[in-house]
Amino acid sequence: MTLLRTLLVLLPISLANLSAGTITGIVRAQGADTEAGEASGGGGYQSRRYKFAEKVDYDRLTDFVIYIDEPLPGPPAAGGVAVAITTQRNALFDPHVLPIAVGTTVKWPNEDEIYHNVFSMSDAKQFDLGLYHQEKVPVLTFDKIGRVDVFCSIHTQMHCIILVLPNSFFTKVDANQRFVIKNVPAGVHKLRAWHERLPSLTKEVTVPAEGEVQIDLTLGLTTLPKY
Numbered sequence: 001m002t003l004l005r006t007l008l009v010l011l012p013i014s015l016a017n018l019s020a021g022t023i024t025g026i027v028r029a030q031g032a033d034t035e036a037g038e039a040s041g042g043g044g045y046q047s048r049r050y051k052f053a054e055k056v057d058y059d060r061l062t063d064f065v066i067y068i069d070e071p072l073p074g075p076p077a078a079g080g081v082a083v084a085i086t087t088q089r090n091a092l093f094d095p096h097v098l099p100i101a102v103g104t105t106v107k108w109p110n111e112d113e114i115y116h117n118v119f120s121m122s123d124a125k126q127f128d129l130g131l132y133h134q135e136k137v138p139v140l141t142f143d144k145i146g147r148v149d150v151f152c153s154i155h156t157q158m159h160c161i162i163l164v165l166p167n168s169f170f171t172k173v174d175a176n177q178r179f180v181i182k183n184v185p186a187g188v189h190k191l192r193a194w195h196e197r198l199p200s201l202t203k204e205v206t207v208p209a210e211g212e213v214q215i216d217l218t219l220g221l222t223t224l225p226k227y
Helices: 002-018 035-042
Strands: 020-030 065-068 083-085 087-089 092-094 097-101 104-107 116-122 125-132 139-142 146-152 159-165 170-172 178-185 187-195 198-207 212-214 217-220
Touching: 020 065, 020 187, 020 198, 065 097, 065 159, 065 178, 097 104, 097 170, 125 139, 170 178, 178 187, 187 217, 198 212, 198 217
Parallel strands: 020 212, 020 217, 083 104, 097 159
Antiparallel strands: 020 178, 065 170, 065 187, 087 092, 104 139, 116 125, 116 146, 146 159, 187 198
8 A cells, every 4th residue: 555655646746757848048137228317417427436336237147047936846857956055265155146946955165264154144044154164064954945145244245145946947047148947847837037136027938748948038127116
């Protein structure tokens, strides 16, 4: 009876693996249109006061995360791992944005020759790893979905984001802003694009039983209420 029950549980997962497709696409970012204001005299970037004020280049933004925003059964997608690493190197966190599936364990090695004190006060995961050098590698398991902002209590530039997601069907865009998510179970799913500087965008996508579907996404400020 136990064997039969196990087979009944595994059968839907096995069938789902036989009916899985690929989601591909391109992600773009769009900021506010400031050219009109500057052309009418609203821009003073040539003055000494503002000449070093750096503007956001939306064409060069990185660290977009694309993921299926709903619980999904079955084995992890290609690239999904149960253990991830965020390294402290040159007084920075590497990577700056780390997407993981809920339940993933993250290692926190310090490769610098100075001490760091890694901590977070985010609702999804609060912790304080204390002062440490290279004598240990702390590990943390992230068991709640959400955004976790991580800092060093000593160094002002040290900030990273652990994005805890509901499943392993996620990816980051490449250098050409393209993304690929493989082995997604066939059916209708909610696909979300995320970036730390922009509102997220969610679109419904129908994944074929085999082959791929392409969906391009543009993140911007248009979804925010105007005042």
